[in-house]
Amino acid sequence: MSVAESWTGEAVAEVLKELIGTLGRPVALLKDGGSALAKAADELSAEALGTRCLDDLSHVAANLLKHQYVHHPHFDTFLSACGQVSKHLKQSALACLAPPKTSTKARFMNLHRLVKWADQLLQHCRPGAARAGSALAKLRSALDQLPTCKAFIGLFRRDAETLLQCQEVLKVKGLSEQTREQCHQIVEAMPPSSPVRRGFEAWMAKHLAVASELGLDTVGLPISSDPIESLFGVVKQRSQGPIKDADRLAVYLPAFCGQRSQGDAAHVLEISVAQQQEVMGTVSSLSKQRRQVLPRPGSLESLFEADRPRHVELLAGSKNRSKSAIVSTLSNGYELVQGTCSEVDDEGTLPLNSVLAGASRA
Amino acid sequence: MQRSLMALVVVEITGTLVFMLKLAVPPPAKGDKGGITTNPLLATARFDQWDPLTATEATMLASNRFGFHPVVSHGLSSLPRHAVVRVDLPASASLYCLASAFKSHEEIVALDLGCKRRTPTAMSAASKVKYSRQRWKQKAKSRADDNRYLRKELERLKRERDAYKKRAKQAEAQLRVQPPAALRPAIERKVDLVHVTLELFVRARISFRAVSRVLGVLAAPLGLAKAPCPQTVINWVTRLSITRLQQASTLPKNLLSADPFANGFIWIIDISIALGSGKLLAVLALDARHHARQASAPGLEHVHP
Numbered sequence: 001m002s003v004a005e006s007w008t009g010e011a012v013a014e015v016l017k018e019l020i021g022t023l024g025r026p027v028a029l030l031k032d033g034g035s036a037l038a039k040a041a042d043e044l045s046a047e048a049l050g051t052r053c054l055d056d057l058s059h060v061a062a063n064l065l066k067h068q069y070v071h072h073p074h075f076d077t078f079l080s081a082c083g084q085v086s087k088h089l090k091q092s093a094l095a096c097l098a099p100p101k102t103s104t105k106a107r108f109m110n111l112h113r114l115v116k117w118a119d120q121l122l123q124h125c126r127p128g129a130a131r132a133g134s135a136l137a138k139l140r141s142a143l144d145q146l147p148t149c150k151a152f153i154g155l156f157r158r159d160a161e162t163l164l165q166c167q168e169v170l171k172v173k174g175l176s177e178q179t180r181e182q183c184h185q186i187v188e189a190m191p192p193s194s195p196v197r198r199g200f201e202a203w204m205a206k207h208l209a210v211a212s213e214l215g216l217d218t219v220g221l222p223i224s225s226d227p228i229e230s231l232f233g234v235v236k237q238r239s240q241g242p243i244k245d246a247d248r249l250a251v252y253l254p255a256f257c258g259q260r261s262q263g264d265a266a267h268v269l270e271i272s273v274a275q276q277q278e279v280m281g282t283v284s285s286l287s288k289q290r291r292q293v294l295p296r297p298g299s300l301e302s303l304f305e306a307d308r309p310r311h312v313e314l315l316a317g318s319k320n321r322s323k324s325a326i327v328s329t330l331s332n333g334y335e336l337v338q339g340t341c342s343e344v345d346d347e348g349t350l351p352l353n354s355v356l357a358g359a360s361r362a
Numbered sequence: 363m364q365r366s367l368m369a370l371v372v373v374e375i376t377g378t379l380v381f382m383l384k385l386a387v388p389p390p391a392k393g394d395k396g397g398i399t400t401n402p403l404l405a406t407a408r409f410d411q412w413d414p415l416t417a418t419e420a421t422m423l424a425s426n427r428f429g430f431h432p433v434v435s436h437g438l439s440s441l442p443r444h445a446v447v448r449v450d451l452p453a454s455a456s457l458y459c460l461a462s463a464f465k466s467h468e469e470i471v472a473l474d475l476g477c478k479r480r481t482p483t484a485m486s487a488a489s490k491v492k493y494s495r496q497r498w499k500q501k502a503k504s505r506a507d508d509n510r511y512l513r514k515e516l517e518r519l520k521r522e523r524d525a526y527k528k529r530a531k532q533a534e535a536q537l538r539v540q541p542p543a544a545l546r547p548a549i550e551r552k553v554d555l556v557h558v559t560l561e562l563f564v565r566a567r568i569s570f571r572a573v574s575r576v577l578g579v580l581a582a583p584l585g586l587a588k589a590p591c592p593q594t595v596i597n598w599v600t601r602l603s604i605t606r607l608q609q610a611s612t613l614p615k616n617l618l619s620a621d622p623f624a625n626g627f628i629w630i631i632d633i634s635i636a637l638g639s640g641k642l643l644a645v646l647a648l649d650a651r652h653h654a655r656q657a658s659a660p661g662l663e664h665v666h667p
Contacts (some may be wrong), residue, residue, distance in 0.1 A: 003640040007633050019488030024625030027650045031631045040533050174653035215620040225630045227665045232634045238567055246640035254606035254667035255599050256401040256564055265557035305405050311640050316610030
């Protein structure tokens with residue numbers, strides 16, 4: 001976990017290189033569609049530390065829907081109508097029919113909830129006359145322009161629900177030959193020419209090739225970054241105080257990972273105050289800054305002083321590799337290591353990876 | 363001794379029916395002067411019921427179950443005493459019934475079928491003795507059975523009582539050695555308290571202050587002298603984070619045969635924003651063979667910082 005003012009591709013690559021130096025090279029990097037992360041992966045590849053890149057399934061599905069429907073003529077009308085319907089229904093006897101709350105950020109990841117609601121609401125408005133003052137008449141008056149978006153609602157719901165079914169299969173079982181077949185059957189609900197279907201099938205083919213390369217095409221390749229998204233959500237919800245600053249979040253993030261045991265509790269008691277201060281002592285939380293600045297007029301400049309505390313940086317292992325209990329050797333690709341192995345005679349100095357490679361050759 | 367009646371009746375036997383005639387004066391108290399005999403002892407009976415050697419008194423007094431009433435015609439009652447009635451029988455008839463002499467008309471009539479005639483009084487005494495002896499034997503046997511059952515029950519109860527007493531003594535001895543679990547605090551060591559606290563925060567997902575409040579409420583049942591304050595909970599969670607990071611370098615590596623140079627983990631990378639100028643970069647490690655080991659989607663418990 002590391003906090004910085006901004007994260008460029010180079011900055012991310014630096015952090016990853018540091019981690020690779022301590023923990024070894026990962027099998028693959030699983031990331032969302034962020035450009036900084038993609039650039040970081042390119043940076044690593046340029047330095048012969050590259051590895052495979054996997055695109056998160058949820059983001060891929062959301063992007064497919066976005067590219068297909070964001071320019072749909074009824075998309076903006078639909079969003080506007082949902083807002084109007086919400087305004088009309090929330091303070092009325094029909095409040096139970098109000099639309100669900102959806103985030104405007106990453107809108108296409110949860111837009112299917114809104115579309116499903118709209119479709120269900122329109123089912124109540126059967127054709128025909130409604131008695132004046134009846135519930136149906138009140139509902140019709142509150143629907144604004146929603147009925148005009150019926151075509152958009154039907155198409156979007158078909159594609160979104162198909163992709164959701166595929167996601168459920170792939171997230172639970174991973175991407176394998178078997179799950180790809182299941183998904184092929186599910187996406188039959190979409191026409192073959194649908195860009196959403198073609199994009200999804202292309203993503204499956206690309207990542208199944210990676211799974212085959214890793215020998216995971218039978219057991220399933222993890223292709224979902226839901227754990228990290230969930231981690232951010234949980235920590236933001238459960239962190240200390242109403243002010244959620246990134247530094248404090250970073251401190252609590254590792255505590256939510258993994259399973260806890262009595263041994264972990266014993267380790268907690270072994271951590272000294274000095275060790276804790278080493279991590280937390282220099283961190284300046286927003287709450288602390290608020291207490292220091294708000295009641296003291298004229299102290300605003302202290303927020304921009306050069307010697308103000310740095311951000312949190314909690315990286316696994318020590319920065320000084322000689323202090324680390326386990327030192328992994330960086331491998332610059334199979335060919336380079338193979339050459340090194342043939343030149344080195346003393347097996348005791350061989351890196352762990354090289355010994356394994358030699359054993360496999362033997 | 364005056365014999366009130368002596369009659370010899372020759373009865374015609376047809377099939378299995380025996381007709382007996384009582385040629386006696388009906389009892390004045392019960393009977394009709396008209397002469398209908400009602401004394402059941404004089405009623406018809408099977409001949410074996412009257413054998414003093416084989417039949418008991420009760421059998422003698424029982425009904426003959428032949429289904430007809432021992433009634434004779436009125437006409438017969440008018441016969442004079444000591445009269446002899448002879449009935450002509452065909453040659454095939456072989457049954458003769460003898461009506462012996464009685465002291466009174468209430469005495470038992472013994473019928474014998476071709477057997478030696480016995481005196482009713484001698485047979486009755488032997489029967490009584492035998493009957494009494496049999497009853498005594500039955501009572502003694504029944505009493506012995508009861509005694510045997512009760513003796514066994516007593517032995518069983520004694521055995522059970524001894525076993526219970528033994529167990530009670532053992533339990534008392536154990537209680538003297540160590541106090542009962544109910545009196546022992548549920549959380550004896552500080553490690554347990556830290557573990558419960560971390561579980562409440564991380565798994566139950568309640569806030570720092572809520573953890574402190576919950577432990578305060580449960581302090582007495584858990585045996586806590588004092589619940590940890592919110593700052594203590596914050597410190598423990600922070601130290602758990604430090605522990606997690608220290609453990610990251612010692613994670614067991616499951617190398618993939620297809621890529622032996624890699625550490626066997628897929629790194630999940632993401633950047634998140636929060637309040638303030640800082641942006642958070644997080645890297646989590648997930649076992650590449652997760653789906654081979656777990657039947658569920660990867661969760662927070664499956665990733666490592």
